[in-house]
Amino acid sequence: MHIAGSNDSVQGQGMGVAIKYLANITTLRYAADKCIGCGRCVEVCPRGVFVMQDKRAAITDKDQCMECGACARNCDFSALSVNAGVGCAAAIITGLLTGREPTCGCGDTGSGSCC
Amino acid sequence: MQPLQTLKFIKKEPPKWSAGTVSTPVGPIFRASSNWSDADRWGMIKSRTGAFRMNYFVAPGLYAIGDPTADSHILVTANYKLTFDLLRRELKGMNAWILVLDTKSINVWCAAGKGTFGTEELIRRIADTKLDVVVNHRKLILPQLGAVGVAASEVQKKTGFRVVFGPVQARDIPAYIKAGYKKTKEMSTIQFPMLDRLVLTPMEINPAMQKFPWIAAGILLIFGFQPSGILFRQAWSNSLPFLLLALLSVMSGALITPLLLPFVPFRSFAIKGLIVGILSMSAVMPLLDQKILHNVPLRIAAWLFFPIMSSYIALQFTGSTTFTGMTGVKKELKVGIPIYIGTVCISLVLMILFKVREWGLL
Numbered sequence: 001m002h003i004a005g006s007n008d009s010v011q012g013q014g015m016g017v018a019i020k021y022l023a024n025i026t027t028l029r030y031a032a033d034k035c036i037g038c039g040r041c042v043e044v045c046p047r048g049v050f051v052m053q054d055k056r057a058a059i060t061d062k063d064q065c066m067e068c069g070a071c072a073r074n075c076d077f078s079a080l081s082v083n084a085g086v087g088c089a090a091a092i093i094t095g096l097l098t099g100r101e102p103t104c105g106c107g108d109t110g111s112g113s114c115c
Numbered sequence: 116m117q118p119l120q121t122l123k124f125i126k127k128e129p130p131k132w133s134a135g136t137v138s139t140p141v142g143p144i145f146r147a148s149s150n151w152s153d154a155d156r157w158g159m160i161k162s163r164t165g166a167f168r169m170n171y172f173v174a175p176g177l178y179a180i181g182d183p184t185a186d187s188h189i190l191v192t193a194n195y196k197l198t199f200d201l202l203r204r205e206l207k208g209m210n211a212w213i214l215v216l217d218t219k220s221i222n223v224w225c226a227a228g229k230g231t232f233g234t235e236e237l238i239r240r241i242a243d244t245k246l247d248v249v250v251n252h253r254k255l256i257l258p259q260l261g262a263v264g265v266a267a268s269e270v271q272k273k274t275g276f277r278v279v280f281g282p283v284q285a286r287d288i289p290a291y292i293k294a295g296y297k298k299t300k301e302m303s304t305i306q307f308p309m310l311d312r313l314v315l316t317p318m319e320i321n322p323a324m325q326k327f328p329w330i331a332a333g334i335l336l337i338f339g340f341q342p343s344g345i346l347f348r349q350a351w352s353n354s355l356p357f358l359l360l361a362l363l364s365v366m367s368g369a370l371i372t373p374l375l376l377p378f379v380p381f382r383s384f385a386i387k388g389l390i391v392g393i394l395s396m397s398a399v400m401p402l403l404d405q406k407i408l409h410n411v412p413l414r415i416a417a418w419l420f421f422p423i424m425s426s427y428i429a430l431q432f433t434g435s436t437t438f439t440g441m442t443g444v445k446k447e448l449k450v451g452i453p454i455y456i457g458t459v460c461i462s463l464v465l466m467i468l469f470k471v472r473e474w475g476l477l
Contacts, residue, residue: 019307019376019377019438020382020438021382021438022382022443022447025440025443025446026440027442042303043262043279043280043298043303044259044262044280045303046283046303046305047438048300048303048304066438066439066440067441068228068263068440069263070227070260070263073262073264073265073266074262074265074266074267074268076268083441084263084441086228086434086441087433087434087439087443088433088435088444089430089431089433089434089444089447089448090431090434092441092444092445092448093448093452
């Protein structure tokens with residue numbers, strides 16, 4: 001029986017979410033040896049990246065990951081890491097111009113019209 | 116007795132969406148109606164189209180739906196009023212508590228990303244509302260998208276309340292609870308259907324159109340600027356097709372590309388915007404018969420600049436989707452920004468060439 005390792009995908013159990021972004025780009029890293037099978041990542045991932053297999057988490061399709069960070073934030077066993085941040089082109093451009101990575105600015109006083 | 120509210124939000128009258136109060140060991144709590152008034156519907160429309168949404172909020176704190184008791188469920192949400200309205204509507208017929216966090220008038224997803232729908236705020240709000248006195252149990256149901264900002268185990272350690280992440284959509288909450296806090300795959304997944312994409316387009320079109328007068332002024336100036344001064348009539352008649360093409364490229368990037376997103380080839384948003392820009396221009400150009408379009412440098416500049424403008428505008432839509440991530444957008448920008456700058460420069464050179472020939476200098 002094949003036990004999915006850190007970088008395998010569980011074929012045939014993909015969510016089949018219709019639209020995908022760029023392939024092989026996600027910074028999601030999963031260390032299966034640290035996983036104790038609590039199931040939080042399956043509970044929180046809004047893109048169906050994780051599924052329980054043989055009492056541990058397994059990755060269905062890494063390309064579905066949108067780097068929101070919910071899984072890494074709720075994994076208490078350091079099995080998951082991802083480079084989460086604002087995925088808004090305008091925010092990233094502003095960050096490049098000002099030399100840092102700001103947020104979109106929504107919610108701050110006098111700010112723009114996003115969100 | 117004044118219902119429990121954070122000091123800065125105390126108002127003299129009950130909120131318009133409230134329907135009486137429920138008495139609790141900590142005092143009366145406003146009951147939220149599950150029905151929407153015309154004002155609520157109008158508020159939703161205004162929220163989707165402009166800056167109105169920046170101040171559209173409810174006071175954070177505890178609210179009731181129906182007649183909850185000390186054993187009733189607690190649903191946690193953001194204080195953006197549209198979010199709150201959607202939740203209270205979907206809980207119709209239930210008896211439950213709603214804990215509203217101070218997310219500064221931002222919805223759950225964006226607030227979670229910024230940290231305001233977060234661990235600290237949830238802990239603070241639980242303490243503020245004396246939630247442990249109001250209910251006997253220690254369970255909180257959070258929207259799934261709040262997980263981006265809330266570390267469940269830390270909330271449990273600091274407050275004793277156990278966090279479960281419910282469905283993505285509020286409408287699935289009744290079924291989720293009925294199934295014993297079990298979610299189906301569909302309930303756990305965020306999709307991006309056409310209707311959801313469509314309601315986001317006003318907030319793509321508006322910012323783009325706010326910059327439009329600058330583009331229009333630039334185009335008018337190019338054609339009007341003559342050795343004898345600025346000639347308005349000539350400027351207008353020559354500018355018109357280019358103004359139309361500029362408007363078309365805004366719509367290509369801000370409306371058509373988002374609407375047809377999964378049907379446009381390639382995964383890159385910049386390329387999608389470029390394709391839609393080229394196709395829409397191909398459809399419209401044969402309909403424009405102005406002589407100025409036959410000018411070769413201008414024609415080349417138009418075919419370069421307008422599809423690229425559509426591409427840039429379409430790339431902005433990545434900030435509004437449910438499936439694009441920062442790393443991918445950074446990669447798109449790394450490739451795209453030099454191309455955008457290069458195209459603008461080439462277009463400028465071509466326009467200067469046009470001007471120089473027009474004035475007979477070459």
